[in-house]
Amino acid sequence: MGLLGIFLGLALLIFFAFRGWSVLLLAPIAALVAAVFSGEPLLASWTQTFMGSAADFVAQFFPLFLLGALFGKLMDDSGSVTAIAQYMTTKLGPERAIFSVVLAGAIVTYGGVSLFVAFFVLAPMALALFRTAGIPRRLMPAAIALGTSTFTMSAMPGTPAIQNAIPMPFFGTTPFAAPGLGIMASAIMLGFGLWWLKRAEARARRAGEGFGPQDAAAGNDAANDEIIRERATTAREFDPAEIQKGEHAASAPPIVLAALPLVVVVVVNLLMSFVILPRLDVSFLSQDRWGPTSLSAVGGVWSVIVALTAAILTVLALNFRAAPNLRATMDAGVNASVLPIFSVASLVGFGAVVAATPAFAAVREWVLSIEGGPLVSLAVATNILAALTGSASGGLTIALDALGPTYMKLAADIGLNPELLHRVAVIGSGTLDSLPHNGAVVTMLAVCGTTHKESYLDIVMVAVVSAILALVAVIGVGSLVGSF
Template identity: 50%
Template sequence: MSGIAGIALALVLLVWLAYRGVSVLLLAPLLAMLAALLSADAPLLASYTQVFMKALGGFIALYFPLFLLGAIFGKLMQACGAAAAVADWIGACLGAQRAILSIVLACAILTYGGVSLFVVAFAVHPIAAALFERARLPARLIPATIALGAFTFTMTALPGTPAIQNAIPMPYFQTTPFAAPGLGILAGLVMLGLGMAWLNWRARRLRGRADPCAHAAAGPVQAPAPRPPGQGDGGPCGASAAGTPPAWAALLPIVLVVALNYVFSAHVFVALDTSYLALAPYAPATLAQVIGIWSILCALALSILALVAFNYRRLDGLRRILDEGANAALLPIFNTASLVGFGAVIASLAAFAMLRDAVLGIAPGQPLISLAIAVNLLAGITGSASGGMSIALETLGPDYLALARSAGIAPELLHRVTTIATGGLDSLPHNGAVITLLSICKLDHRRAYGDIFMVAVAGPLAALAVVVTLGTLAGSF
């Protein structure tokens, strides 16, 4: 029982101290060692060097190129004004009275195109502040609005999304980013519908109420100045402001990421001779294990080249921008990898085996239900969707694949249930993206986290229940 108590204590401290603003780079190894110390069977130093660091290094080795290219793509989108142009264009099309929907759609388009959610938060927050002030909406709703567009359906549900959460299951289940597209779209609609219903209800209750602390903390916000004739005032979807690309040019790299991802995964790599994967030094590997990662990397790389080509004159100091993009990849991947290390240490403890067996025993004849619960719990323990998913699949993936095959469940359905399940309990207060978002918006958990919980935890959990139910009854589609 001391081992289970140690796991519980480590998790509680991780949530509480992260809530207080302590870096997970410090918390993850320290609390992993605390859990190991309270477990009678775990040698402390070996747990750190042979479990924590190996898991951290393995995650970085596998996914660093994706984080790197994603951060560079996002930085270029921000530097050339494309990110702001997309958000501004949507806001202009929908009007200030639909400020919440405008920001949600802006964030959704950017993240679905491969822009890092951290970059999206930085790029969209000033526009959100201006639109919310014009609509007399309190700033405390801005974090939840950004979270709905960036942290939910585009991260886990929509088919083809280049998010890391959609890439991790592919080598385990030998699937593509477009697994179970119908269920993914349906889950996305559930998340969007429930999230918008909550935010609109909150907006009606709070509209016009003074929120001086939040607006003051966010700094002075200036609404966009009226544009001269010919610069966008001819209609709500007119040209962009001077210095930023027009809407079509800003959207083109995002469309390319999604389209090229599909072309590479469905047509290009499957037509090539990849028999060399069975030979040293590449073995053991199969095309099914690597095609998803390869497709996303190639799509991002080509989209980056297109982005630079179309916006070269707008990129002041290209080498500096690339350097900043590369540097911006480091903190997110090390935060996530540290949480993977924390989860790996927890998974190595004898007490975790008891918890795992209990999870597997919740619905032994229903692998979808068991998988959804296991991934959600591990995402909550690690405070990371990708981290929790990696641990769940590393420790339980083969078991679930075997159970699914024996039950006649398609691997594509396992993939989509896994991705959607990561987007529930991962957004608890200690989640790194939540902490970063609140910091950008200059708000604290007390003022803004309740709304984040409803759109980023409650809504995705409801969507997961819908997908598991339909997948059980109708299979993958």
């Protein structure tokens, strides 16, 4: 009965979330369904297990959601993201339209700009480029996805994406965990994705397929669609409803000033991880008033916090006079973080209730018994949970909350570097999360004015297949030579 309750609760969560119901309501209901079938006390399951785990997630990661959303909004309203996109367009031109879109998306997201901010800036740029180049509109979502939702989210060492931050407290790692393997995985994702898109473009040209209907609806209406909003806020750290709030600068800054905050994110993150934090005396963290905790548990999050804060101050310093309504922009940025953090925290609370049921022991044993060792079983667990929840961050946190300590013990027993666990877990969460119900997929299609029927196959190839190939390569190489 307990397993039936777990599957029934999960089915209810997926079914109604796909139809736009709020996860804030669905997650506790689904958790209570699982608790009922397992004979667990309902009120205690809600107030102690569900809320305790959700609160822990908020306590750990709200600063990253808050600063990430604020930084993205400041970069958008200052015109910096637009300046970078336009620079790519000018330098590469319509003859390299696909590569222009992919590269622009990769630069801004690796620099810390929120995914949905990138969507709404890149879509008009891609529209103009693809129309001029005669490339089918249906390839736009895949090109944007490749640049924004694959290697810069899960593989590139140092990426400030929330998915890359989640394993750090569990494994005591930094944002730069397994850098060599991360670069290798990034090259596989990017290379395969570009190959597929160029192949699709060539086939379309041979078939005489052009850009398509010029009047297809797209763009800003997606930010006001409540169903899209509900799905989107479990997928990434920015509420699309805040995109259109605030005011844009009258003109974009020069490319050097526009890109500088992105450079600050990467450089400060690197310095904090390998130079500053290791030299600090943090013995005070062992005191009860601070947890107690350790630098290995909080250092990775601290690095990203300082990097995003430094980047935000840089944007403000460079664009303070040009900002038409700075307070409105900052209000929209911080507000954009609230619904996503609580939506993902609710998914985490659901996972905690499920993990606390006696029946979950059978699920844990099944996962750990998967042939191929801990790396394979960890990849399978994060894949499945990300796919079911439609959220890489939610699925990853649920998996690590339930199984993280077990994998750390296994790693210690067999001499496996936790950095390898970190990179496998993050890449694994970013594969099957891009199923049709994923909020980022739904939003991207709406912004580009295309449908699942037109564009989803190409999204699967560049965002799912490329990530699975990279994951297999990381597991294979990591198993042979370890982390590097």
